[in-house]
Amino acid sequence: KQEVTQIPAALSVPEGENLVLNCSFTDSAIYNLQWFRQDPGKGLTSLLLIQSSQREQTSGRLNASLDKSSGRSTLYIAASQPGDSATYLCSGGSNYKLTFGKGTLLTVNP
């Protein structure tokens, strides 16, 4: 059974700082690793999807990496902004079923 763990549970940083969110998973036979953002009272917004054959994906200030052999993924956020404040969820997926971590609550202080 896939288990996903996210560290840290919460993170508070000053605006402009670069930061890294960590995600680990127990079953390396994943089809994909997906990072989502969730704002309070809202649904999930997909940020980056890394297929099992890929090592990383980039979108703007976000970069996500995947190391299946070690069961780890990281989400790097460059030059953080107050608008980045949200909960970030990592999910390891079969071809259809996503298993989520509990998330990292990020606060970027102006």
Add this chain to the structure above:
Amino acid sequence: GAGVSQTPSNKVTEKGKYVELRCDPISGHTALYWYRQSLGQGPEFLIYFQGTGAADDSGLPNDRFFAVRPEGSVSTLKIQRTERGDSAVYLCASSPMTGGPFESDTQYFGPGTRLTVL
């Protein structure tokens, strides 16, 4: 274009009552998923539809939970004899299912229905 929509956004019911939660996926998406998110937790998989059929319902907690997708578009999650432990946010997602054998699609999530059982 329009995203995934879910109705109602909030539902308050009494213990023992029956509720229905509706999901309208993105037009043309053949795959539809239901997840449940309890406070402070990540979403947990409930059921997956490919077209009209439930391809995997292994995440449904018990036989009080049932979901349908009769025409391969809108889906309804039905909960009988609700219990206080059913209180959670129920999330629906859809995807186009264009991935290859060892790939998968981005899942697009709706805003969720917050269910409160008193």
